[in-house]
Structure formats: structure tokens, C-alpha cells
Amino acid sequence: MVMVSSNAPPLGILVSxxxxxxxxxxxxxxxxxxxxxxxxxxxxxxxxxRLVARLLGPRGDADDVIQEVFIQVFRSLVSFRGESRFSTxxxxxxxxxxxxxxxxxxxxxxxxxxxxxEPSAPDDHSPVExxxxxxxxxxxxxxxxxxxxxxxAVFILHDLEGTxxxxxATLLDIPVLTVRTRLFxxxxxxxxxxxxxxxxxxxxxxxxxxxxxxxxxx
Amino acid sequence: MNHPLxxxxxxxxxxxxxxxxxxxxxxxxxCRSAWERLRVGATLLDEASDDASLDAIDWSRIDAAxxxxxxxxxxxxxxxxxxxxxxxxxxxxxxxxxxAAASAVAYVRTHPxxxxxxxxxxxxxxxxAQPVAQPSTPTPAARFDGAVLLAAGGATQTPPSGExxxxxxxxxxxxxxxxxxxxxxxxxxxxxxxxxxxxxxDSDVTLASLREGAATVTLAQGEVAVDRAGDTGSVALRAGRxxxxxxxxxxxxxxxxxxxxxVLSGRATVEADGVSQMQFSGPVVIELPDxxxxxxxxxxxxxxxxxxxxxxxxxxxMWALPPVDPAASLxxxxxxxxxxxxxxLRAPAPMTLQARLGRTIMTLEVGSGRVLAWHTSNVVAxxxxxxxxxxxxxxxxxxxxxxxxxxxxxxQLGIASRTAQGRFSHCFSTCxxxxxxxxxxxxVIELAVDESGRVSLTALDPSANGARACLTNxxxxxxxxxxxxxxxxxxxxx
Numbered sequence: 001m002v003m004v005s006s007n008a009p010p011l012g013i014l015v016s017x018x019x020x021x022x023x024x025x026x027x028x029x030x031x032x033x034x035x036x037x038x039x040x041x042x043x044x045x046x047x048x049x050r051l052v053a054r055l056l057g058p059r060g061d062a063d064d065v066i067q068e069v070f071i072q073v074f075r076s077l078v079s080f081r082g083e084s085r086f087s088t089x090x091x092x093x094x095x096x097x098x099x100x101x102x103x104x105x106x107x108x109x110x111x112x113x114x115x116x117x118e119p120s121a122p123d124d125h126s127p128v129e130x131x132x133x134x135x136x137x138x139x140x141x142x143x144x145x146x147x148x149x150x151x152x153a154v155f156i157l158h159d160l161e162g163t164x165x166x167x168x169a170t171l172l173d174i175p176v177l178t179v180r181t182r183l184f185x186x187x188x189x190x191x192x193x194x195x196x197x198x199x200x201x202x203x204x205x206x207x208x209x210x211x212x213x214x215x216x217x218x
Numbered sequence: 219m220n221h222p223l224x225x226x227x228x229x230x231x232x233x234x235x236x237x238x239x240x241x242x243x244x245x246x247x248x249c250r251s252a253w254e255r256l257r258v259g260a261t262l263l264d265e266a267s268d269d270a271s272l273d274a275i276d277w278s279r280i281d282a283a284x285x286x287x288x289x290x291x292x293x294x295x296x297x298x299x300x301x302x303x304x305x306x307x308x309x310x311x312x313x314x315x316x317x318a319a320a321s322a323v324a325y326v327r328t329h330p331x332x333x334x335x336x337x338x339x340x341x342x343x344x345x346x347a348q349p350v351a352q353p354s355t356p357t358p359a360a361r362f363d364g365a366v367l368l369a370a371g372g373a374t375q376t377p378p379s380g381e382x383x384x385x386x387x388x389x390x391x392x393x394x395x396x397x398x399x400x401x402x403x404x405x406x407x408x409x410x411x412x413x414x415x416x417x418x419x420d421s422d423v424t425l426a427s428l429r430e431g432a433a434t435v436t437l438a439q440g441e442v443a444v445d446r447a448g449d450t451g452s453v454a455l456r457a458g459r460x461x462x463x464x465x466x467x468x469x470x471x472x473x474x475x476x477x478x479x480x481v482l483s484g485r486a487t488v489e490a491d492g493v494s495q496m497q498f499s500g501p502v503v504i505e506l507p508d509x510x511x512x513x514x515x516x517x518x519x520x521x522x523x524x525x526x527x528x529x530x531x532x533x534x535x536m537w538a539l540p541p542v543d544p545a546a547s548l549x550x551x552x553x554x555x556x557x558x559x560x561x562x563l564r565a566p567a568p569m570t571l572q573a574r575l576g577r578t579i580m581t582l583e584v585g586s587g588r589v590l591a592w593h594t595s596n597v598v599a600x601x602x603x604x605x606x607x608x609x610x611x612x613x614x615x616x617x618x619x620x621x622x623x624x625x626x627x628x629x630q631l632g633i634a635s636r637t638a639q640g641r642f643s644h645c646f647s648t649c650x651x652x653x654x655x656x657x658x659x660x661x662v663i664e665l666a667v668d669e670s671g672r673v674s675l676t677a678l679d680p681s682a683n684g685a686r687a688c689l690t691n692x693x694x695x696x697x698x699x700x701x702x703x704x705x706x707x708x709x710x711x712x
Binding site: 029030032033038041063067068070074079089093103160178181 | 263664
């Protein structure tokens with residue numbers, strides 16, 4: 001089966017070919033070498049940031065989460081025993097910390113509906129196009145916020161991030177079939193919510209039209 | 219004409235790669251139309267996938283904070299104050315209850331709003347996370363011997379140098395003892411003069427330290443509750459890298475990737491790898507993940523399996539009880555429920571136990587001087603014996619629409635529904651009788667059915683978690699109609 005792929009560059013922490021179970025700088029950091037902690041951070045910070053940003057959406061609090069991810073990674077590094085690839089472990093920590101952050105944010109009182117961070121449109125878009133795009137992103141992530149953590153993670157990793165289902169299963173430590181089941185229900189919920197959203201309704205209608213003529217899945 | 223599969227078309231549209239189907243799309247107007255519309259949706263996902271949001275990240279602030287943390291942790295490692303935790307999971311793997319899933323508890327009754335949860339949760343951030351010593355075992359002078367207050371369902375204890383013995387024997391529990399309970403087992407014993415430890419079913423617990431004034435308990439699997447009758451005596455619960463200091467009533471359960479702690483009252487202090495993390499004030503539910511920070515989660519901070527222990531005392535007499543049908547519901551007049559598989563309890567004064575089985579009620583006089591025997595005292599009349607009602611919470615099955623897979627016809631769906639009901643109903647009735655499931659259950663059971671009709675459990679609503687072990691066992695013996703390809707199947711709880 002053809003796997004989903006996105007136009008965005010894939011995550012390095014997912015596809016590094018020379019990804020040892022315990023990279024040398026991790027082994028040195030576990031021994032108390034402060035410089036190796038910095039090497040670990042510099043090596044992985046953009047990959048972690050990309051995943052955090054994608055999981056969070058246009059919230060504007062990615063900085064805090066990225067920082068929290070690395071603090072947790074540093075503190076937990078001594079418990080990493082190399083039973084999985086370091087990149088897989090790092091990715092799991094990233095997903096868990098980000099989902100915790102989202103969960104905590106949901107439980108806090110909401111003072112307003114406006115997002116503090118305005119998603120920036122690519123440079124080749126006109127201001128009008130950029131504003132419309134921002135509206136669509138806001139609307140999409142507002143819908144994703146209504147998904148359960150499990151479905152949200154699978155949907156973003158697979159459909160937005162382009163991670164193959166097998167890798168998603170490894171990262172989330174669940175069977176591939178569960179990935180597909182969650183993905184199915186996540187898509188169903190997302191597209192049902194899109195129909196009720198004025199910003200995304202037209203897109204949803206067109207997609208449903210495709211479903212009707214092309215098959216039973218988006 | 220072979221049309222591409224919808225998922226193939228979706229994937230190609232998502233990647234904007236028309237080439238694999240170009241020849242077909244040129245001649246098939248239907249697929250060409252679907253392609254164009256799918257591209258509309260793919261554009262939305264493409265937008266969400268672009269990297270523009272990384273530009274707004276303030277790296278200088280993160281760089282500084284992460285560098286400081288790296289220095290701090292590295293110094294802690296070099297100084298020996300930060301070490302790898304013990305591989306507690308391997309202990310659990312070696313236990314007798316290897317395949318048993320940790321029993322779950324449904325925390326029902328109160329439903330605090332999310333805002334209330336935040337308002338009531340007294341969370342204190344760690345002060346700059348200074349490294350501290352590894353969790354140390356308190357070393358008071360005198361050893362404390364735990365007394366068994368209640369035993370049910372085949373709980374055993376294994377002393378550090380001895381053989382396993384049933385807890386119902388009433389032997390004292392001493393430091394180093396390991397307590398293992400069966401799926402229906404339960405053991406309640408004192409770990410301090412006014413503090414009881416309630417070990418629930420499918421659990422594996424070790425009394426790491428049991429001294430006057432302080433106790434440390436390691437939870438490798440399952441669930442325990444700390445029940446405090448006073449303000450003295452500290453109890454620390456260890457699970458994985460976490461240690462929870464209970465200053466009130468607390469329930470802790472080991473789940474697959476998280477330790478779930480329900481702070482019913484008082485405060486709980488949380489440490490990870492010896493580093494102070496947070497303090498929580500109950501009632502609140504907190505999660506302690508394998509990786510990451512502790513956090514409060516929305517949920518009902520109640521204990522559905524709570525047993526009123528006020529009628530028991532370590533100073534009382536241990537009574538071995540005559541067996542009763544394990545399906546019976548046991549209680550003490552006006553004092554709440556007891557485990558159905560009750561074998562022994564320690565009572566300081568006479569009491570009357572009641573067992574209810576269907577329409578039959580039996581009583582047992584404990585400590586009255588009479589020979590212990592169950593006596594039938596009452597038979598409750600059936601309300602409407604002629605009306606055959608469906609069992610409460612009997613699951614109703616619906617097939618989930620498959621992504622592109624087969625659908626079941628009405629006959630197959632009927633068979634599947636009846637099969638699911640037949641297999642699952644007893645799980646829920648037993649679960650409720652044993653107080654492992656709440657009265658109200660809702661949501662769905664998600665199943666995956668393979669090409670040959672074999673079934674696996676993929677998701678379960680939290681309200682039915684108490685029945686997970688039974689359901690997992692049932693699906694291994696279950697066959698649903700084969701539809702030639704895998705399909706998801708949903709069972710609705712109501």
C-alpha cells in the first residue's frame with residue numbers, strides 16, 4: 001500500500017540511517033559529560049521543534065514545550081537503556097510531553113479564543129491568501145483539539161507528518177492495526193467537524209463529494 | 219477498468235503525485251473528478267504540514283535554559299546523586315501474574331469540572347530542580363509487624379527467606395515480604411498503627427521498608443490504596459522511577475506507561491529518581507508517566523473499590539470465614555461492601571456479615587461465640603418474574619464503517635451482535651458484582667477483526683476498564699463473521 005507522504009521534509013529523528021541505538025554523545029552524556037548534553041540538544045533540536053510545532057499547531061507556546069522536552073530528556077537520560085533506538089525514545093518523549101502540555105492547556109480556564117501566535121504564511125502568498133490560510137489552520141487545529149490525545153497523535157503523525165503507519169505504531173508502542181483504527185476514527189471525526197465549520201465547510205463538502213464518487217475513505 | 223483504491227488515490231493526492239495513475243485518470247472522468255477534489259483536501263493538509271511556524275521560535279531563550287539543565291544533570295550524574303532507576307518492570311515480568319493485566323478501578327461519583335480541578339490542585343513546581351539524594355529508606359529503630367485485617371481470593375505473602383503462604387493464615391507481614399494477589403484476590407493489612415494498605419486484585423507488592431513511623435511499599439503491578447485513620451506514620455509508594463509520599467488517602471495503580479494516582483484526601487508529594495517534583499492536594503487524579511513530568515488529569519477522584527475498614531482492627535481476632543458462593547455480594551450491616559471472595563478478617567467486636575446472591579440473603583455472625591456458618595435469612599421476592607429483561611449493561615453491537623473494507627450484511631451483523639453479547643455480558647455483570655466496574659458504563663469497545671474472523675481488542679472505554687482482563691480473554695476465543703478482509707467492529711456499552 002502506498003503510504004501517506006507530505007510535502008514537508010520528513011523528520012530526521014525518524015529516518016536517520018546511521019541511527020545507533022545509543023549514539024556516542026548519549027553514552028557520554030549518561031556518564032556526566034556536560035558538552036555531550038549540548039551536542040545531543042544541537043543534533044536534535046530542530047527535529048524536536050518541528051514535531052512539537054506540528055502537534056501543537058498555531059498555539060504560540062512551542063518554545064515552552066521544546067524546552068520542557070529537552071529538560072525531561074536530560075533528566076531521564078540515565079534511565080534510557082538502549083532497548084529502542086535513541087531517536088525513537090526521543091520521539092516518544094516529545095510526543096508525550098507535547099500531549100501532556102495540550103492536556104494541561106485544555107484543563108486551564110480559557111480567557112479568550114484568539115491564539116497568541118499568528119501562524120506565518122509562506123512568503124509567496126499574498127496578504128489576503130495568508131490571512132485565509134491562517135484562518136484555515138486555526139480552524140483545523142481547533143478541530144484537532146477536540147480529538148482524544150491518542151487519535152490526535154496518530155492523525156498528526158500519519159496524515160500531517162507523513163510517518164508510515166508502521167513507524168507510528170513503533171513510536172506510540174501500539175499495534176499497526178490500532179494505528180489504522182484510530183486513524184480511521186480520527187479522520188471521520190475531523191471531517192465531520194469540518195462540515196460544521198464555516199471556514200472549512202466548503203473543503204469538507206468537496207472531500208465528501210470525492211468520497212461519494214471515489215470510495216468510502218477520504 | 220481497474221479503478222485505483224480510494225486510499226491509493228488519497229495517498230497520491232496527498233503527495234501530489236499524479237504519475238502512478240495518470241493513464242487511468244486521463245480516461246476515467248469519475249476518478250479524475252475524485253482526484254481533483256481530493257487535492258483540495260490535500261492542500262489543507264499540506265498547509266498544516268509546512269514549516270513556517272518554526273520561524274517564530276525564540277531559540278536564545280531555549281538554548282540558555284537547556285544548557286543550564288544539561289550542566290545541572292551532568293553534575294548530578296558525576297556526583298552520583300542521579301543514577302539509573304531500578305528496572306522495576308523486569309520484576310513485574312518475573313512475577314506470577316505475568317500475563318494478568320493490571321486491574322483497573324473506575325473512579326466514579328464526582329465529576330469535577332476542569333476548572334475546579336485546576337483550582338483545587340495545589341501544584342508546586344520544583345525549586346529549580348536541585349539534585350538531591352536518591353530516595354532513601356527511612357531507618358527508624360524498631361521493626362513494625364503488619365497485621366492482616368482482611369484477606370480474600372487467594373492472596374499470598376512470601377517472606378524474604380521463606381515460602382509463600384496464604385495471607386488468610388493471619389501470619390504477620392514483615393519487612394521484605396512480597397504480596398501477590400490473584401485476579402479476585404485482595405489483602406488489607408496494617409503498615410503503621412493507624413494506616414492500612416489495601417492491595418487489590420492482580421497486584422504485586424513488596425514491603426521494602428516496614429518500620430515504626432515509616433513504611434515504603436514497592437508496587438510492581440496492579441493497584442494499592444493507602445487508608446489512613448490518623449495523622450501519624452508516613453507511607454511512601456514506589457512504582458518505577460516514581461515515589462509518592464502519601465499524607466492522606468491515596469490509590470495508586472500501575473498502567474502500561476503511567477502510574478495513575480488518585481489522591482482522595484490530604485497531600486501527596488511526588489519524587490522522580492530522587493528529585494522532588496510536585497505536591498498535589500486531593501481530591502485530584504494525577505498521572506506519573508514513564509517519561510515526562512507528573513501532571514493532574516481531569517477525572518473523578520474517588521475510589522470505587524473502597525472498603526470501610528473502620529469495623530476491623532489489628533487488635534482484634536482473626537476469623538477464618540466459611541466459604542460462600544463467590545458470585546455473592548458481601549456487606550456488613552450499614553458499613554459497606556466487602557470483597558466477594560472474602561476468606562478471613564480481623565474483627566475486634568462481633569459483627570454480622572450479609573451475603574446476597576440473586577434473591578437469597580444469608581447472614582454470618584462473627585465473634586458471637588457460635589459456630590461460624592452462613593444462614594439463609596431471607597428470600598427477596600422477584601419484582602416482575604414474568605418479564606424477561608435484557609441484562610443491565612448488555613452490550614449492543616454495531617459494525618463500524620470500515621475505511622475501505624467490507625461491510626456485513628444484516629444476517630452477519632446479527633450474528634456478530636449476538637456473539638458479542640453472549641461473550642461479553644458476563645464480564646460486565648461480574649465486574650459490577652466485584653465493584654470493579656461502575657454502575658454506569660458508556661462508550662464503546664473497539665475490536666479489530668481479521669480476514670479469518672479472529673478478533674482482537676483495540677480500545678476500551680475507561681468506564682469498562684475493570685472488565686478488560688475478562689474481555690481480553692473472551693476475544694481470544696471469539697470468532698466474528700469473516701468478510702474476506704479485515705474490518706473494525708464496535709460494541710456499544712449502554
